[in-house]
Amino acid sequence: MLRVIRSTVQGLDIDAELEDGFADAAQAGKLLRETYSTNEHGQKDFSIAVRAYTDPEGQNRFAVLYSTPSAVDWQDTDDYVEARNLYEGMVRESENGAAGEIDEHGNEKPVFTATDVPGVDGYEDGAEGEGDAEAYMLLAEWATAEAEEAQRIAAEKAQARQIAYALAVDTFGRGGNAVLARRAGKKEPTVKDIADRGRVILEAQHKAQFSVDLYEDNAGGLYLLRAGDTTGWSLGFSAEQTCGPFAEDAAAWREGDWQPNEHDGQTPEYGMGTESLTHIATWSAKDGLEVIKGATSEPAAGAAGRIYLGLGNSATWSVVRGESPDSRAVEPGPAGIDVPNAILAWAEAHGHGPDDVSVYLLVTPTDEAGEVMGELACTEHPMTDEEMTVLRDALSEQDD
Structure with missing residues (x-):
């Protein structure tokens, strides 16, 4: 159905405050068909055109723009046949209503400098074909996008x-x-x-979406709280010695291989408040381990928390796509380094897995970490003294 979006000869079918936005969008649309005349300076002084555009409300439309120095009448529709019929009708009506001009040889001059409307003086056979074809191509594109959105x-x-x-x-x-x-x-x-x-x-x-926060109290007690839960878990006396490291426990919880339970010595804390606790770390499948810093930029964890977190030796793990020959890092497998479950879970969330062999892992001591070409994501993770020795030896061999 036709809709008036700008006109000096009839009322609008849109709110007046929206007129400029619709008109600007229509005028900037893709030109499909056009008929026009020019003045003595070769400038267009009368034109009727069809343009495809997306209106400010996100709807794909065809606008028919009738413009003269003294009047405009712009209408649009979502039906190209309706737009084409209006356009060709306007052109024919304008030609029939125009007073003919005679050239110096006594011949009647065409009303229009150029036209693509059949039957109008100056029309060349097939002139409308390109514009019509483009309109139907656009309709096909729009229909495809709408169908895909409907499927989504x-x-x-x-x-x-x-x-x-x-x-x-x-x-x-x-x-x-x-x-x-x-x-x-x-x-x-x-x-x-x-x-x-x-x-x-x-x-x-x-x-x-899995993530779990680690808290510590003033006495060195450790607590886990999974995102979305109101019940937390106290890990119990000397948990830092019998559990962990934290990132491994969190990854196992995510995979369903382990969860806090009273049989293992953990105690549920129903409606656990965290106001009196210190937040010392978070582990998530997306970002891996995040150790919370205190006021001095050192880890906020106390002695027990540091042990449970495995702080001390820290390795930086990178998910990489493609070759990275200048990176000071090694592939864990060839270097004899086991990949922690927490790192495997984190890496999977960033594209690492059997489906894409071009994506792989690199690891390096955090104190030697630098730029890694092709890096998709990186995270830090604790490493034992023995594993760190193996890693540094592998780096030395790589340097040689």
């Missing part, structure tokens, strides 16, 4: 349903599949399949 939205809605089914069934407990099947008008096996898919999505989201 449909996929999001399907995932949302799968997650909702999983949460509903699991929260209800025994018999949840049957109850939901009756309420949703689905067969029970269908409900189970949808809920199973939802659980897979939830697990992937959980792993991607």
